[in-house]
Amino acid sequence: MTVFGFIHEAAPRVRVEDLLTEDHPNRGYPAQHRVRFSAWMRALVFVGVLFVAMFLYLSIYFAVTEVNPAYSLSAGFGSELVAAIAAYIVLAFVMEARVWPYELRPRRALGIVKGMALGAVLVGVCVAILWIAGSYSITGFNPDYSPWMDLFTLGVTAGFAEEIMMRGTLFRLTEEGLGTWGAVAVSAVIFGGMHMANADATLWGALAIAIEAGILFAAVYVVTRSLWWCIGLHFAWNVAEGPIFGSIVSGSGAQNSWLTSTWTGPDILSGGVFGLEASIVPVILLGGLGVALLVYAWRKNLMVSPIWVRKKALTQ
Secondary structure: OOHHHHHOOOOOOOOOOOOOOOOOOOOOOOHHHOOOOOHHHHHHHHHHHHHHHHHHHHHHHHHHHHHOOOOOOOHHHHHHHHHHHHHHHHHHHHHOOOOOOHHHOHHHOOHHHHHHHHHHHHHHHHHHHHHHOOOEEEEEEOOOOOOHHHHHHHHHHHHHHHHHHHHHHHHHHHHHHHHHHHHHHHHHHHHHHHHHHOOOOOHHHHHHHHHHHHHHHHHHHHHHOOHHHHHHHHHHHHHHHHHHOOOOOOOOOOOOOOEEEEEOOOHHHHOHHHOHHHOHHHHHHHHHHHHHHHHHHHHOOOOOOOHHHHHHHHHO
8 A cells, every 4th residue: 555545534525516625614604794704714713712712721720820839731731732622613613613523523533543653654764764874873761751741742732732723724724715735835834933932943943844744744634634644643743753762852952752862963964953853854755745645635636726716617
């Protein structure tokens, strides 16, 4: 089985009635309400609910920790996860009036396991190439390492919250206007830019993430139309990269891990202070895979055209 056959999860083709895919709401809006339910308005509501939910979570968190300082859950990551889920519930069930989002249907949840398998393999291949090139070596094992906080922050929060925000919302809503190619470009650039806020972020690191992860994650979503796949991929990507192989994750500072490792050689190869994601190896390998998947999706008629092209086609 090719990688294309493994990833392609029988994603729906473009619908005849509106030239969109099943992860987009299929409902008619009365003329007087079309602005209220437009893609950009839904995006504004999502962002508004996101920030309100984060504020409420943090307010409650700090009120509780004043009484009981023993609480150790990271406030920032917890608020991001809860707020993203709350905002998506409002978007999908209230604004879009969907019975259940196609991209998160429970019967498709096995995609999270497949996504994790893909993420682990991709990171493993990149590390193996660096090992062969002499840029990566394992120097020991850290049996005292406790992975639970990293699994929550790098795995669960990044996997669920960031994929809900980036692929489930930004990509999907942008696609309704600019089409699939436009949504890939916009979501990839913003996804890379998000990581500029990290402690040791670099412009090259952000660009590398936009290419290798922004394009690849969007391409996996296009081929599967499944957030389960993207969540699993993102989870395994971060966990394999940091807690297992010992790389810094996206310039977020020193990383503890099970394997004690050293990363040597020029920064363009090792990734430097930004970590594996700033290495030219995943940029070429995974960025190329993302582009190949998008070409595959285009040939399989899985792409959505820009709104002006759809309108013209529907009126003919």
